[in-house]
Amino acid sequence: MGLVLLNVGIIHRIGPHRFNVKLARALTSEGLVTLRMDLSGQGDSSAPDDALPYDQQAVADLQEAMDHLQRICKIEKFAIVGICSGAYNALAAALADNRVTALWMLDGYAYPTARSVWNRYTWRLREASLRALESWTRKLARRTVRAIRNVTNRSTSQELWDFGRCAPPREVFGRDVQTLVDRGVAVCFVYSGSMRWIFNYPEQLREAFSEFNFVDRAKCEYLPQADHTASTLATQQQLIRSIAAWLHDALASTTTRSNAP
């Protein structure tokens, strides 16, 4: 298996705080082939004349990266690790290409539940003191009812967004992940504390997508003290250890399936 690491936001291929470099070198020391890349138009990569819209081009770029590793290293199965915008692109590439057998995403798409909304409001209460309690008391009923109604309705138009990118409707996302899991892709969702106003307890993914059985087969971690770009060495080390362990399990699982009679 080979690992592809892609851009996080606008940061070039070294990753935030050189995280991609540190991760790649840690995994390489354990024998995993890794490729860090700049997508078209980012870092040192130029965009081709016939470039597709960004979302589509990112998938094409990742497929080219896999083609390249396949040619030079004779690797046919790939894992993709994506953070933030990288998570979105990684998911899209996994859906588009059967060579992706493992997908790790930090702070990708997230979907609220009634409990996550409740957590959000109660945090506000704990942190805001009695003064806020006055206004909170006046407005809580209205907002909570509205929020819970929105969540329980689970409207297909409900979307979350970041930097202008809209999350797909909940049902679409659920079906996509189910497709990957049914295909045998090892999927790991990780959410940092930076997402806590949207994702804020370990069981949230399971509860948000309870009708899909991928919740029992995909891994989900909530790391409340981690942040979006791994701004501390401790977070970087924690994530690297987590990814290494997960990849080890994913690789073992892939090997088992390959060797099965």
Place this chain on the structure above:
Amino acid sequence: MSRVPHIEAELIRVFSDVSGLPVAEFTSEATFADQGLDSLVLTQASLEIERVFGLKLRFRRMLEDLDTVTRLAALLDRELPADRFAHTPVPVPEPLVVTAAPAAAKMLVREVQGYSFVHQIIQLQIQLMSQQLALLSGNPALVVAPSASIANGGSEPPLIKSPLDKPLGAVPRPIPQSGEAAFADSVQRNMEPPYDTIDRKPPPVCYAGQDATHDRVDFAMPTNATEQAIAAIWIRLLNVAQVGRNDNFFNLGGHSLLALRAVHEIQRITGEKIAVSRMIFESLGQIATSISTHPVKAAPGISILANEVHAESDAASGLSRSLAITPVRFGQPVPSLYGVFHPSGLRNARPHAVLFCNPFGQEAVRIHRFFGVLAHRLARAGVACLRFDYHASGESLGDDCEADLDRWVQDVVAADALLRQNAGVHEVDWVAPRLASALAVRASAQAPQRPRQLVLWEPVVSGARYVDHLLEVHASVVADLPDGGVLTGDEEILGFGVSRRLLEQMRAVVPADYQLARTRRVTLVASHQRATDADEWVAALQRRGVAVQRETLSLDFDWTSEEAFNTALVPTAALNLLEAVLKGDQLE
């Protein structure tokens, strides 16, 4: 009287200005998310809130605990000094009221005071009426130009500015004593969309050497009506002379606020709303490709704008369209250093090359895109370039904590030698921002061949102050981490491990170090204040016969920021200045 309503009004004005949405559409109690404000807009808003209120605020809090105008206002009410937004009467321009306003209006103006939102609307309308009466009476005086919406007779509430703060939008201007014509002129000059009043448009900035259309890598003219229309929009907003289909908005000097405007304009012309993030990641051609141009709704707008951009054939100029960059590994005894070599076009190769020296840590990440764009432009102009990473940084081998300034000085020397060899030149200019300036002056004294020119951009002359600044920024970031974050206890700055030795080396940088620069010319690029701080060592250099050229450049560029949107990724002023300084064959 509580000042909260006024704070709320001011906040609504801020959000209206940065988002382009009418003030009337904002609700104090709905969350920003519910009102359609994304993180891009909120980032801009946080900057504007800092400017207006003096309170630094991370935009993510507006997605979290401060997600409504009401909550924000409550925070500001708690945090601001008591005298800010205190209830004081709004001063009424006496000449306007006394000489022109009828008695009734005069009485009404003096009755309507205070910072209530409604009162201010009424007051502004009365002022407008008074202006009109003043002109009709033939005795104009100093007037406050009305907002575009009122001048147009529109229904939008006007922008409200606190008299205690700098106005964001139209600036009151005196008009000459010539009655109606002057008033009309004033209205016309102020009758711009709110966001246009932020940028006073200077003459278009041409790229240095933009007499040819092929100075930029992979430049290609827009090829269809949609591309031309978008190019016309970008030309206006970016104030550049030309935009190609392979250009990226941010690489041309755009920033998030301009991107917002571009998105609105593109939607107005084409009917398609695109995500703002696409302006960061995509070229003009990519954006145009995805826009479906329905002839009925888009054609008129597109055809008008398309006519403004003359499509020219991409005439062969003798230059290769694509100057491929080459990754290189170098260094002794092990090639542990990584670099990217930009060869010059063969037919126009200049006799000198440019070496880019990175600043430290997060500043190097921040400047990467800028260096890439500048290197491409110089290479297209015939100047070969080399960008590289020091040992234990970027792509080069070594863990963060192995970073060592003494070794980095040697890395600069090695990179210089490599560039001379690869480019086949005898003269090399070094570009060295921030801490790299200190490295460059030391390396210049050790290099077998001195650099022709040292371009020192906002040099770090007091290492102690610099380290304190970095630690302060780091502490601020850590304080904002979820649940206080987790730290290993090792030394680190903004996600990069640092050794005690490195910190000591950095603290040891002093102004006197700069007197040792060995070069023909030092070009000091700095804000006015920083340039003044350099007087002593500049004088010392000049006494040694080193030419010193000073370029004043004041940029709103956050060197340590991780955010994509709060400052221009590739500030045009810096790009054009450095290109001009580095492209010349002869030092003036």
